Amino acid sequence: MSYAPALSACPACSAAPLAQSIANKPASVTAVQLSLPGIHCAACIAGVERALLALSGVTSARVNLSLKRVTIEAPGLESETLIDALAVQGYEALPLDADLLNANQDPTGRALLVRLAVAGFAMMNVMLFSVAVWSGASAATQVMFHWLSAGIAVPALLFSAQVFAKSAWNALKVGRLNMDVPISLAIILAAGLSVFETAQGGTHVYFDAALSLTFFLLVGRYLDHRTRVAARSASQELTALETPRAIRIEDGARQHVSVGDLALGDTIAVLPGMRLPVDGTVIDGSSDLDRSLLTGESLPVHVTRGAALAAGEMNLTGPLTLKITATGEDTTLRRMAAMVEVAEGARNRYTALADRAAQIYAPAVHLLALVTFIGWMVIGAEVSYALNIAISVLIITCPCALGLAVPAVMTAASGRLFRHGLLVKDGTALERLAEVDTVIFDKTGTLTTGQARLDAGQLEEDTLPLLATLSQSSHHPVSRALAAALPDDITPAQVEDIRERPGLGVGAKYHGQTVRLGKGSWVGAEASPAFRMGTAPAVPLHYRESLREGAQACIRGFKAAGFTPKILSGDTNHATQKLAKTLGGIAAQGELTPQGKTQHIQSLSDQNHRVLMVGDGLNDTAALRAAYVSISPASALDASRAASDFVLLGTDMAALPEAVRLARSARARVLENFAIAAGYNMIAIPIAVMGFATPLSAAIAMSASSITVLLNALRVR
Amino acid sequence: MNVLFILVPVSLILSGVALAAFLWTLRASQYDDLAGDAWRILSDEDSPAPKPPRDQTPK
Numbered sequence: 224m225s226y227a228p229a230l231s232a233c234p235a236c237s238a239a240p241l242a243q244s245i246a247n248k249p250a251s252v253t254a255v256q257l258s259l260p261g262i263h264c265a266a267c268i269a270g271v272e273r274a275l276l277a278l279s280g281v282t283s284a285r286v287n288l289s290l291k292r293v294t295i296e297a298p299g300l301e302s303e304t305l306i307d308a309l310a311v312q313g314y315e316a317l318p319l320d321a322d323l324l325n326a327n328q329d330p331t332g333r334a335l336l337v338r339l340a341v342a343g344f345a346m347m348n349v350m351l352f353s354v355a356v357w358s359g360a361s362a363a364t365q366v367m368f369h370w371l372s373a374g375i376a377v378p379a380l381l382f383s384a385q386v387f388a389k390s391a392w393n394a395l396k397v398g399r400l401n402m403d404v405p406i407s408l409a410i411i412l413a414a415g416l417s418v419f420e421t422a423q424g425g426t427h428v429y430f431d432a433a434l435s436l437t438f439f440l441l442v443g444r445y446l447d448h449r450t451r452v453a454a455r456s457a458s459q460e461l462t463a464l465e466t467p468r469a470i471r472i473e474d475g476a477r478q479h480v481s482v483g484d485l486a487l488g489d490t491i492a493v494l495p496g497m498r499l500p501v502d503g504t505v506i507d508g509s510s511d512l513d514r515s516l517l518t519g520e521s522l523p524v525h526v527t528r529g530a531a532l533a534a535g536e537m538n539l540t541g542p543l544t545l546k547i548t549a550t551g552e553d554t555t556l557r558r559m560a561a562m563v564e565v566a567e568g569a570r571n572r573y574t575a576l577a578d579r580a581a582q583i584y585a586p587a588v589h590l591l592a593l594v595t596f597i598g599w600m601v602i603g604a605e606v607s608y609a610l611n612i613a614i615s616v617l618i619i620t621c622p623c624a625l626g627l628a629v630p631a632v633m634t635a636a637s638g639r640l641f642r643h644g645l646l647v648k649d650g651t652a653l654e655r656l657a658e659v660d661t662v663i664f665d666k667t668g669t670l671t672t673g674q675a676r677l678d679a680g681q682l683e684e685d686t687l688p689l690l691a692t693l694s695q696s697s698h699h700p701v702s703r704a705l706a707a708a709l710p711d712d713i714t715p716a717q718v719e720d721i722r723e724r725p726g727l728g729v730g731a732k733y734h735g736q737t738v739r740l741g742k743g744s745w746v747g748a749e750a751s752p753a754f755r756m757g758t759a760p761a762v763p764l765h766y767r768e769s770l771r772e773g774a775q776a777c778i779r780g781f782k783a784a785g786f787t788p789k790i791l792s793g794d795t796n797h798a799t800q801k802l803a804k805t806l807g808g809i810a811a812q813g814e815l816t817p818q819g820k821t822q823h824i825q826s827l828s829d830q831n832h833r834v835l836m837v838g839d840g841l842n843d844t845a846a847l848r849a850a851y852v853s854i855s856p857a858s859a860l861d862a863s864r865a866a867s868d869f870v871l872l873g874t875d876m877a878a879l880p881e882a883v884r885l886a887r888s889a890r891a892r893v894l895e896n897f898a899i900a901a902g903y904n905m906i907a908i909p910i911a912v913m914g915f916a917t918p919l920s921a922a923i924a925m926s927a928s929s930i931t932v933l934l935n936a937l938r939v940r
Numbered sequence: 941m942n943v944l945f946i947l948v949p950v951s952l953i954l955s956g957v958a959l960a961a962f963l964w965t966l967r968a969s970q971y972d973d974l975a976g977d978a979w980r981i982l983s984d985e986d987s988p989a990p991k992p993p994r995d996q997t998p999k
Binding site: 264288290341 | 944948951952955956958959962963966971972973974975976979980982983
């Protein structure tokens, strides 16, 4: 941007080659965002910003430590350049898709904070005036304070309490009662009664009660919102981290473009280690692909020219050039994900604890106020007096403790879960997790890392040198796994005519005999991979999957908590049973189709079990939806993460039993909070019904119950 | 009771100033990175210069 004035100020300069080259650069300032997973302190902030600002072309760089992100304004610089500059300084940086992250600012949160601030400051002032009235101001002074309170409270309420009124109106329009209905009614009646009393020169005004009710409830609302936003921005970041860029080949030139800019018929390059962003046909190169996320297969598949590939597959070994056949919503992956039937699971029928409390609370309180009114009329009170008492009952039953009871606990609990590496995505997820009684795991990618390790112990001594030679000559993932599994002290055997047959294996001549290592059908064995020397029978090589970190501890934790964990997998029965044995002999079932998994979970639900499903692949998506509550690891497919209630951001599975324990503790605190709120009402209601309620007692009951509930929420551990 | 004619406006003005100050800090994005700002004061390079407004850059 800074070049532009110079160009326009001196037209002659535009002829100069230097100026020309500058003018050719895109003029728009583009903000690049990078994720910095490793930063944690002041030195990191300073280091990252210094490294970036040292680059020519970077106009500003600002680290946000809460989000672990840096926003850079660097016109004309590729994000790869910035990432390299940070890598030199030892900071790991990952590109983020800016389009997915423009919700960086949070307008709703700010609006709530503004309302909260207005309600808070108005409350303080009105409370100040109320104290004067309570301590004995009378006659003209009392009337003046009432009018002053009205002047502050009415505009403040009109502005701040809108949130509740709107939500209550929306609920009433569809014929439902939510917590906001009694809240709005209490606020409106308290303010209305107070304005009326003020005009009449009466003694009982509840402006402070109406304002503190609004204030405490907005605190609850804001906490609730914060938790949701934190979860949403973290899951957006996960999505934004995935295949944000693709390499497009145009007239032989390679160009980094955003995946959204790719069109049908474009040619793209997919390097080893990249996940396919789109569907396409291979026009050049050959490689092995990891399809485990789509199918649950743990062995890679070989592809060459002409093969049709689907988005979501991971390129493992060689560079591929693809012609795009489908992008965006049309890719096989998205269509499959969309076709996954939205199982009408138990979760859709779940009513949040707060709503259940509201369903009891709202009718009870309104009925009580009505009964009070009728009762006072019957014993011969005036209409205005009876109305006054009925309204004071509505005010003093204070739904504010109820409004805080759930959000305060959930905020505390999700904060703790986040520190364990678990992200809560759904509002009622924690409540549902607390009720779980059955735990089901997927195998590949969930309990295991999905990378196969060959079991070297089963091989005969004299074939080891030969295997070492063959496996080292190939870059196939299985060969490399075999090479890594062999003991280090083996001298590779001398062979002749060693050749890799793509998609089949490695063959060679050893002392005149043909030796082969590769696919079962090619070698002559029933299972893959296998090894054969000369005319001797083929030896299948068994592989072992490496467990995810903490998988053992996770299963142990669930067992200790009284659960019987079970594995449901799409992989072979043999592999599944073997893993179950490694994990301490838990129940396992293999060779299940995605429908099979879903049916299994449905039948458990029909027997009134509440199932926790932990899975990652596309074949788990339907099962994740059908379960009562579901968790997927961060490495899972987008569709699976979208279907689950929790995302495990860290790699450590041991956090899961801990999460269930924490959820139960949170549920206990919520119920305690309801009990506390009910206890306060037990004392306050008789006082109000008998007509002894004063604005002072309302203020005390409201503040005391809100603060007790907030303190109790902090006991979640 | 005449003192009220001074005290009441004073209390109103003071809380008005506090409210305005809070709204200003909110608008100046001071609550966007609470964790980072807590560390930044330890850095020698930290300057009181205001950072560029964030919503200036269309994405």
